[in-house]
Amino acid sequence: MKPFVDFFQKMTVPSDSKIVMLILDGLGGLPLMPGGKTELETARTPNMDALAARSELGLTIPVGPGITPGSGPGHLAMFGYDPIQYEIGRGALEALGVDFELGSEDIAARGNFCTVDQNGILVDRRAGRLPTQESQKLVDLLRTIKIEGVEIIIEPVKEHRFVFILRSHGIGADITDMDPLRVGLAPLEAKAVSPDSLKTARIVNQFVQDAKQLLAPQPVANMILLRGFDRLPKVPKFFDLYKLNAAAIAVNGMYRGVARLVGMDILPVDGLSIGDEFSALEKFWSQYDYFYLHYKKTDTCGEIGDFPGKVAAIEEFDAQLPRLMALNPDVIMIGGDHSSPAVMKSHSWHPVPLLLYSRYARSNGISMFGETICRSGSLGIISAQHVMPLALAHAGGVAKFGA
Amino acid sequence: MKPFVDFFQKMTVPSDSKIVMLILDGLGGLPLMPGGKTELETARTPNMDALAARSELGLTIPVGPGITPGSGPGHLAMFGYDPIQYEIGRGALEALGVDFELGSEDIAARGNFCTVDQNGILVDRRAGRLPTQESQKLVDLLRTIKIEGVEIIIEPVKEHRFVFILRSHGIGADITDMDPLRVGLAPLEAKAVSPDSLKTARIVNQFVQDAKQLLAPQPVANMILLRGFDRLPKVPKFFDLYKLNAAAIAVNGMYRGVARLVGMDILPVDGLSIGDEFSALEKFWSQYDYFYLHYKKTDTCGEIGDFPGKVAAIEEFDAQLPRLMALNPDVIMIGGDHSSPAVMKSHSWHPVPLLLYSRYARSNGISMFGETICRSGSLGIISAQHVMPLALAHAGGVAKFGA
Numbered sequence: 001m002k003p004f005v006d007f008f009q010k011m012t013v014p015s016d017s018k019i020v021m022l023i024l025d026g027l028g029g030l031p032l033m034p035g036g037k038t039e040l041e042t043a044r045t046p047n048m049d050a051l052a053a054r055s056e057l058g059l060t061i062p063v064g065p066g067i068t069p070g071s072g073p074g075h076l077a078m079f080g081y082d083p084i085q086y087e088i089g090r091g092a093l094e095a096l097g098v099d100f101e102l103g104s105e106d107i108a109a110r111g112n113f114c115t116v117d118q119n120g121i122l123v124d125r126r127a128g129r130l131p132t133q134e135s136q137k138l139v140d141l142l143r144t145i146k147i148e149g150v151e152i153i154i155e156p157v158k159e160h161r162f163v164f165i166l167r168s169h170g171i172g173a174d175i176t177d178m179d180p181l182r183v184g185l186a187p188l189e190a191k192a193v194s195p196d197s198l199k200t201a202r203i204v205n206q207f208v209q210d211a212k213q214l215l216a217p218q219p220v221a222n223m224i225l226l227r228g229f230d231r232l233p234k235v236p237k238f239f240d241l242y243k244l245n246a247a248a249i250a251v252n253g254m255y256r257g258v259a260r261l262v263g264m265d266i267l268p269v270d271g272l273s274i275g276d277e278f279s280a281l282e283k284f285w286s287q288y289d290y291f292y293l294h295y296k297k298t299d300t301c302g303e304i305g306d307f308p309g310k311v312a313a314i315e316e317f318d319a320q321l322p323r324l325m326a327l328n329p330d331v332i333m334i335g336g337d338h339s340s341p342a343v344m345k346s347h348s349w350h351p352v353p354l355l356l357y358s359r360y361a362r363s364n365g366i367s368m369f370g371e372t373i374c375r376s377g378s379l380g381i382i383s384a385q386h387v388m389p390l391a392l393a394h395a396g397g398v399a400k401f402g403a
Numbered sequence: 404m405k406p407f408v409d410f411f412q413k414m415t416v417p418s419d420s421k422i423v424m425l426i427l428d429g430l431g432g433l434p435l436m437p438g439g440k441t442e443l444e445t446a447r448t449p450n451m452d453a454l455a456a457r458s459e460l461g462l463t464i465p466v467g468p469g470i471t472p473g474s475g476p477g478h479l480a481m482f483g484y485d486p487i488q489y490e491i492g493r494g495a496l497e498a499l500g501v502d503f504e505l506g507s508e509d510i511a512a513r514g515n516f517c518t519v520d521q522n523g524i525l526v527d528r529r530a531g532r533l534p535t536q537e538s539q540k541l542v543d544l545l546r547t548i549k550i551e552g553v554e555i556i557i558e559p560v561k562e563h564r565f566v567f568i569l570r571s572h573g574i575g576a577d578i579t580d581m582d583p584l585r586v587g588l589a590p591l592e593a594k595a596v597s598p599d600s601l602k603t604a605r606i607v608n609q610f611v612q613d614a615k616q617l618l619a620p621q622p623v624a625n626m627i628l629l630r631g632f633d634r635l636p637k638v639p640k641f642f643d644l645y646k647l648n649a650a651a652i653a654v655n656g657m658y659r660g661v662a663r664l665v666g667m668d669i670l671p672v673d674g675l676s677i678g679d680e681f682s683a684l685e686k687f688w689s690q691y692d693y694f695y696l697h698y699k700k701t702d703t704c705g706e707i708g709d710f711p712g713k714v715a716a717i718e719e720f721d722a723q724l725p726r727l728m729a730l731n732p733d734v735i736m737i738g739g740d741h742s743s744p745a746v747m748k749s750h751s752w753h754p755v756p757l758l759l760y761s762r763y764a765r766s767n768g769i770s771m772f773g774e775t776i777c778r779s780g781s782l783g784i785i786s787a788q789h790v791m792p793l794a795l796a797h798a799g800g801v802a803k804f805g806a
Contacts, residue, residue, distance in 0.1 A: 083805070
């Protein structure tokens with residue numbers, strides 16, 4: 001059976017509508033006590049409530065039953081892509097996370113400084129969680145390594161971590177990890193798993209040897225480990241799927257990276273607040289058909305178990321909504337990439353509230369937005385991958401099928 | 404597209420949780436009058452009601468829209484297997500039904516005694532529904548037949564029925580039935596449908612010839628018919644799928660057989676009552692991560708059209724629930740393998756009420772368990788195959804997908 005998206009792509013047509021997808025990261029939640037109110041239900045959200053009365057409500061399943069997604073797969077699904085088919089590997093994710101513009105041919109890996117003894121045996125896989133500032137200096141050292149025929153790029157991450165990027169053409173990314181995953185062993189050599197990756201393995205091993213020599217005088221961070229080599233998955237472009245000129249508004253690298261992966265333009269945001277993000281929306285309003293706007297604070301609070309903080313973050317978001325309404329968009333989605341219940345202090349598999357506004361919404365007239373009311377909404381419990389097709393239909397962007 | 408279960412299997416991790424799946428056979432029902440209460444809604448179930456207030460509720464579709472399953476497919480789905488992909492044939496089902504430990508290479512068929520006239524023409528396909536006691540004597544007679552190179556096992560069932568098992572290696576099970584399905588015709592010869600089944604057909608035809616000679620002096624049961632030759636499907640093991648050490652508590656052979664098929668340990672039960680089954684649960688509590696407990700009486704009453712009997716059976720089950728709660732399990736599922744509405748006197752396709760308790764349940768706080776309240780529960784109407792993935796997520800047994 002062909003995936004639905006292959007059929008859907010043939011049905012999409014350009015339209016004059018403005019579509020906005022607002023993603024509150026980790027929006028879905030749980031009550032503090034059985035039968036109580038979730039974070040979203042606790043928050044005073046007069047603007048979202050008013051919009052809900054004119055919208056279709058539902059719950060989205062990000063990846064599948066029981067699957068707790070990271071933000072990468074959660075976003076891909078909300079953009080209409082099957083996150084299992086288009087899996088983003090660990091190296092590529094790390095590169096997206098630091099806002100690096102990973103090319104489609106680039107091979108990325110997660111790197112970290114580590115400590116080995118005089119016999120080359122691993123004694124600390126994280127080099128004592130080297131402070132970020134010191135790590136940056138060592139990254140500059142690694143940047144001096146040159147290997148003929150390829151470009152090697154190193155980007156610092158946090159503490160002992162960095163991203164290793166190999167920019168070349170026609171070579172494979174199928175090489176094994178160097179991290180033995182426990183101390184007491186020597187770091188492994190990278191080995192090619194496919195013939196076209198033999199050259200890749202040679203380059204990587206050469207780089208590590210050079211790095212080892214350069215780092216030898218260091219008291220702690222005297223070696224490196226690389227793992228999770230991969231490229232970005234090749235995904236169909238957002239424009240080809242939906243005939244939409246799409247732009248992304250996000251202040252964290254990871255979300256900008258996933259939006260870039262599907263072919264959205266990444267808009268500059270002056271500042272880091274949700275107000276700054278809405279300012280970017282206003283500024284570029286006339287230039288795009290579709291805007292994806294990402295709000296991080298809901299997830300941050302959920303992950304540290306801060307129930308009142310998540311409530312306040314939702315209220316802060318709600319206060320901005322009138323600025324969007326003033327632009328008179330045709331279709332608005334308010335949803336999340338996954339749930340992050342404060343009581344769990346983590347992402348979760350629970351379905352995520354979704355609001356879909358358009359003039360053609362089959363709405364219930366009730367001014368309320370939350371997990372419980374969404375459960376009985378007109379959309380039902382749907383796959384997150386179905387949100388974009390529905391939104392596009394509401395925008396007049398889908399042709400009639402058959403006669 | 405690969406089945407979801409292939410992906411899910413890669414995501415499961417061991418956890419310390421205790422998971423219990425309580426299956427009330429044929430749980431789903433219908434009201435006696437339109438708009439009335441079903442069996443489950445009529446029953447006084449204070450313990451399940453209290454648990455429901457802290458649980459997620461929903462309805463499960465056993466196999467697919469409009470499909471009325473037998474208990475075999477109904478159970479496989481609740482265990483997370485696609486019952487269409489892993490079809491259990493009639494011969495194998497008959498062997499499971501008498502609690503026979505069918506090996507993965509064994510070929511099983513349904514057998515029955517019949518009556519032929521002096522020309523070998525079938526005059527009664529069931530030998531006058533021979534009493535079980537007489538049938539057992541004839542089974543002992545059949546057991547004297549020896550065929551070189553294979554082991555043949557005969558197990559009595561009920562009345563005129565028995566199971567025929569051919570224990571051998573490297574031979575096919577693709578042979579045709581011998582039952583012409585109506586009187587006035589001679590029993591058919593078994594024919595091989597695939598080359599590797601030629602030997603199988605020869606053995607079976609030889610056995611039937613020998614049986615005919617042995618049975619010739621019998622006044623009624625003077626011949627046999629064999630049909631539904633097959634092996635058990637090869638299913639992935641429960642432990643490999645879910646990383647759970649699983650045990651089954653059931654007093655009927657069929658349910659023990661299906662549990663054995665997926666690789667569960669079958670626990671001994673001292674007695675036949677639901678109380679005896681809960682005693683087994685208590686006794687083995689510390690030894691397993693997952694328990695499947697089967698309760699038959701609900702289905703038995705449904706199939707004979709005994710509405711008050713089914714209500715009473717549900718109440719009898721409910722009275723045992725505190726014994727489970729005292730063990731403090733992490734995840735509890737209460738559901739059914741299919742519906743058996745008393746008004747239909749049969750299994751049916753109707754979705755089945757499901758309760759899923761865990762500390763992370765998105766619950767509604769309402770003390771009620773029944774078809775109507777489940778319809779508006781947080782789980783929605785889901786495939787029975789999604790129940791195990793959800794339960795495992797609630798138990799902390801599924802890794803995060805992506806970052």
